[in-house]
Amino acid sequence: MTQMNPYYSELQGSYLFSEIAKRRTKFVQENPNAEIISLGIGDVTRGLPEAIVKAMHAAVDELAQPETFRGYGPEQGYDFLIQAIIENDYKARGIDIQSNEVFLSDGSKCDVGNIQEIFSQDSIVAVQDPVYPVYVDTNVMAGRSGKFNSETNRYENIEYLDCTAENNFKPSLPKRKVDIIYLCYPNNPTGMTLSKAELKKWVDYAKENNCIILYDSAYEAFITESDVPRSIYEIEGAKEVAIEFRSFSKTAGFTGVRCAYTVVPRELKGFDKDGKELLVNDLWNRRHTTKFNGVSYVTQRGAAAVYSPEGKEQIKALVDFYMTNARIIRDGLASIGIEVFGGVNAPYIWLKTPNGMDSWAFFDKLLSEANIVGTPGVGFGQSGQGYFRLTAFGTRENTEKAVERIRNMSL
Amino acid sequence: MTQMNPYYSELQGSYLFSEIAKRRTKFVQENPNAEIISLGIGDVTRGLPEAIVKAMHAAVDELAQPETFRGYGPEQGYDFLIQAIIENDYKARGIDIQSNEVFLSDGSKCDVGNIQEIFSQDSIVAVQDPVYPVYVDTNVMAGRSGKFNSETNRYENIEYLDCTAENNFKPSLPKRKVDIIYLCYPNNPTGMTLSKAELKKWVDYAKENNCIILYDSAYEAFITESDVPRSIYEIEGAKEVAIEFRSFSKTAGFTGVRCAYTVVPRELKGFDKDGKELLVNDLWNRRHTTKFNGVSYVTQRGAAAVYSPEGKEQIKALVDFYMTNARIIRDGLASIGIEVFGGVNAPYIWLKTPNGMDSWAFFDKLLSEANIVGTPGVGFGQSGQGYFRLTAFGTRENTEKAVERIRNMSL
Structure with a gap:
């Protein structure tokens, strides 16, 4: 019998992103006309710089x-x-x-x-x-x-x-x-x-x-x-x-x-x-x-x-683009009293969920009321409970639209 | 004290290719005009196919x-x-x-x-x-x-x-x-x-x-x-x-x-x-x-x-090119009585060193007399002692030249 590495059985399921996908899929099935904006995954969206x-x-x-x-x-x-x-x-x-x-x-x-x-x-x-x-x-x-x-x-x-x-x-x-x-x-x-x-x-x-x-x-x-x-x-x-x-x-x-x-x-x-x-x-x-x-x-x-000189310039424009998104999210959320962290030296905005909601409850609320997908903080560890991550990697249009939708939510 | 993985100390030096490089460098220093042909490393040399x-x-x-x-x-x-x-x-x-x-x-x-x-x-x-x-x-x-x-x-x-x-x-x-x-x-x-x-x-x-x-x-x-x-x-x-x-x-x-x-x-x-x-x-x-x-x-x-259809055709031509090299090496060596293996279904020719020389002795002889770099079989393990590897990944010209030089050696 070839025995496998016993420590793999100690791994917890890669719960976070599969659970996000599951809840998103369920919501889309029930609300086929909802226009979902994802500020969840930390992936870039702009084209590669010309250089x-x-x-x-x-x-x-x-x-x-x-x-x-x-x-x-x-x-x-x-x-x-x-x-x-x-x-x-x-x-x-x-x-x-x-x-x-x-x-x-x-x-x-x-x-x-x-x-x-x-x-x-x-x-x-x-x-x-x-x-x-x-x-x-x-x-x-x-x-x-x-x-x-x-x-x-x-x-x-x-x-x-x-x-x-x-x-x-x-x-x-x-x-x-x-x-x-x-x-x-x-x-x-x-x-x-x-x-x-x-x-x-x-x-x-x-x-x-x-x-x-x-x-x-x-x-x-x-x-x-x-x-x-x-x-x-x-x-x-x-x-x-x-x-x-x-x-x-x-x-x-x-x-x-x-x-x-x-x-x-x-x-x-x-x-x-x-x-x-x-x-x-x-x-x-x-x-x-x-x-x-x-x-x-x-x-x-x-x-x-x-x-290269052109490369540096183009990278700077790319980073500036995402960091402007970050500022839009930060400012928009702060303006309605949400406590926000990050987003100044990083493309991630970490927010304290309003009214002490737990991370997943806020995920569901954001998805159902604003049709926005983010990442529950507790998915990153126990100390993330009661927090939530949004990313600045979206398009400008979606980022602005997402912030507008959150501002119109009843929190 | 941060202890390191203790098993790394059981590793033997990556002796083979560094020793080859060392002997080659020494030979080139002593014989700056020698035109070295490498049939040693298993790396391809043709351009990528067009498709x-x-x-x-x-x-x-x-x-x-x-x-x-x-x-x-x-x-x-x-x-x-x-x-x-x-x-x-x-x-x-x-x-x-x-x-x-x-x-x-x-x-x-x-x-x-x-x-x-x-x-x-x-x-x-x-x-x-x-x-x-x-x-x-x-x-x-x-x-x-x-x-x-x-x-x-x-x-x-x-x-x-x-x-x-x-x-x-x-x-x-x-x-x-x-x-x-x-x-x-x-x-x-x-x-x-x-x-x-x-x-x-x-x-x-x-x-x-x-x-x-x-x-x-x-x-x-x-x-x-x-x-x-x-x-x-x-x-x-x-x-x-x-x-x-x-x-x-x-x-x-x-x-x-x-x-x-x-x-x-x-x-x-x-x-x-x-x-x-x-x-x-x-x-x-x-x-x-x-x-x-x-x-x-x-x-x-x-x-x-x-x-793709073009890709398949171009890959076939690429493989055929290298396998023709393999045949040239096989046939050339066999024609002077060297016992050769492989080279029919693989781009490697494995030869028994003439007169029972050990792998490294044959490496030195091939380098000094024919200015060819190959790989001593013993570098792949104890059962490789007395064998030697040549690869078919060279250019056609170098492959033919190498075989000609080996044919002219006194073995």
């Missing part, structure tokens, strides 16, 4: 001719893209990153999902709550979570760091010794950020307590405020404690094109079971080259165009 | 406009490609595969590397020897290999199935109880195949002994002989015991474009620790949707064009 389109066409043409054809590239990514990343995302902000510290991949979901493999199975993991489910689920699969407690709605062996309006969505430091801390800023789902001073607390904590921060910075491009760090490496000493994940998905509209990167500094050390120091970079490099075969050449050329 | 180029351009244009833009696709792949695969690769050969049994990915290396995650850690793994190193290394990382024995050059807890000229590269059934068997046909590196009757023995064995076959069929497109199964599912009952891996990499020149797929039949069962049956498909689906975010849309459109 990227041009670069991708050129790359396809290169692949068509034996003289310019490229087969297997380096698993870590082509140097033309790695250098552009280092120059623009780091050096321009005074951060020194070497080319062997950058690993290109086909998505941050893959990287944040795979990274846990290089740590020992008995590592204690801390996550923010609410949280992007991939951090938790991949650790469940690896056997780090313990049992799921259906009363607390949490895994017994995971340390949850509550983020609610009470602490302005800035979690307290872990109460017990942990080994790995997932932080996501700008945060999905809350859209909130940390200042440099606040992030420094985490870096200092990680140093003092010998733990590693996995810093998911997929929404960095949406930061508008100047005191908000764009990279954890803006904090002194962070290269000794943090891995950073970045993505082209939302920045450049790459959700269907697939490109991201992960920075693993050579200063970052882990330990083997005898207490001997190991370079985390070496382990990730081994993992990446053994189980991954590089990002599509066409995609990498498209990503490099993000850093 | 694919056209489809990729069209897909890039779709992504440029909001009206036709596509963001996140299904993690398992778009239906247009899954249906084309089912129709052409399976239904056309009388095999019934459902759409929820096909999982698209960005490469077979990733899939054959990741698949072991869904099995329990104490599964006993059998591999052919010589073998594609990813099968072994990913199980080492997961803690299934036991210690490496530097005298036998093997891991203590892996079952190695010898493939040598003595058994015509057809391994015996495992001598002890195993749970997972990796089979690769057409084989990399030997280029050899099994007949339907021979493959049936393995399917029957897996059924009788409750084990699962991981069938890597990445080189299926190169099969020319009629009795050679193109899919393990041509064997009755195989859907109950086998997962199949296929790739567009060599078939369509996608090594830099990145597309592959894995078939996990719903008939395939594993067991939980209490002996309860589980659908392997459910576990893989959960793994795939949690840690992967779909193949680039542009790539998927390119892959679908492989199945």
Whole structure:
């Protein structure tokens, strides 16, 4: 008998988005003429910027001719893209990153999902709550979570760091010794950020307590405020404690094109079971080259165009477009007394449901009365109960229409 | 202290290709005028077929406009490609595969590397020897290999199935109880195949002994002989015991474009620790949707064009081109008395080194006397000692020149 990984049975169903789809489908069947607007899923809707389109066409043409054809590239990514990343995302902000510290991949979901493999199975993991489910689920699969407690709605062996309006969505430091801390800023789902001073607390904590921060910075491009760090490496000493994940998905509209990167500094050390120091970079490099075969050449050329003068301008226009949507939602909701968070440095608006409704009750009300689909906060964790996420990725017309409909609801 | 995965320290260095590069570099430094021909790495060299180029351009244009833009696709792949695969690769050969049994990915290396995650850690793994190193290394990382024995050059807890000229590269059934068997046909590196009757023995064995076959069929497109199964599912009952891996990499020149797929039949069962049956498909689906975010849309459109009438014709021409190279190498080497294997249903020629030289000695001789880089067989495992791999992926001119040079060597 071939036995399967026993930890998979500890996974909870991917309840959130299937339940949303189920309720939406039921509503549409019963109300076939309702014009539904989705501000639920975090997917972009604008076309790819022209500079990227041009670069991708050129790359396809290169692949068509034996003289310019490229087969297997380096698993870590082509140097033309790695250098552009280092120059623009780091050096321009005074951060020194070497080319062997950058690993290109086909998505941050893959990287944040795979990274846990290089740590020992008995590592204690801390996550923010609410949280992007991939951090938790991949650790469940690896056997780090313990049992799921259906009363607390949490895994017994995971340390949850509550983020609610009470602490302005800035979690307290872990109460017990942990080994790995997932932080996501700008945060999905809350859209909130940390200042440099606040992030420094985490870096200092990680140093003092010998733990590693996995810093998911997929929404960095949406930061508008100047005191908000764009990279954890803006904090002194962070290269000794943090891995950073970045993505082209939302920045450049790459959700269907697939490109991201992960920075693993050579200063970052882990330990083997005898207490001997190991370079985390070496382990990730081994993992990446053994189980991954590089990002599509066409995609990498498209990503490099993000850093061209025209690319930068077009990306800025794209981000501005979505952030204007965010402002429209924020202002519209605030004007009728709804408490809103996020939406300033992130394309997510996190709102406190009116009158203390629970997240799913508000979902149903929004769907039935305004024909809008959003995401119940409790789907991201117990601390999301009583909150709700709207995204700024819709068209302008739909975003304005959605806000108008909410303003006309009886709340 | 954050402890790292302890099993990574059991990995042996990725010795093979770095050692090849080192010896090549040294030779070039000492012989700057030597015109080196590489028949070493298994990478294609021709341009992408026209039908694919056209489809990729069209897909890039779709992504440029909001009206036709596509963001996140299904993690398992778009239906247009899954249906084309089912129709052409399976239904056309009388095999019934459902759409929820096909999982698209960005490469077979990733899939054959990741698949072991869904099995329990104490599964006993059998591999052919010589073998594609990813099968072994990913199980080492997961803690299934036991210690490496530097005298036998093997891991203590892996079952190695010898493939040598003595058994015509057809391994015996495992001598002890195993749970997972990796089979690769057409084989990399030997280029050899099994007949339907021979493959049936393995399917029957897996059924009788409750084990699962991981069938890597990445080189299926190169099969020319009629009795050679193109899919393990041509064997009755195989859907109950086998997962199949296929790739567009060599078939369509996608090594830099990145597309592959894995078939996990719903008939395939594993067991939980209490002996309860589980659908392997459910576990893989959960793994795939949690840690992967779909193949680039542009790539998927390119892959679908492989199945268009023009695409099929152009792919055939591409495969024929490489297989003509294979014949040139086979015939040329055989004509001077070198014992050659493979190259009939696979783009790899596996040769017995003349006069019983060891693999690396022959590498050095070939490099210094003929300025040709190939791959020492022992790099794929202990049973590859005394063998050598040449690939058919070069240009016609280089292939012919290489053969001529070998014919002129004193062997």
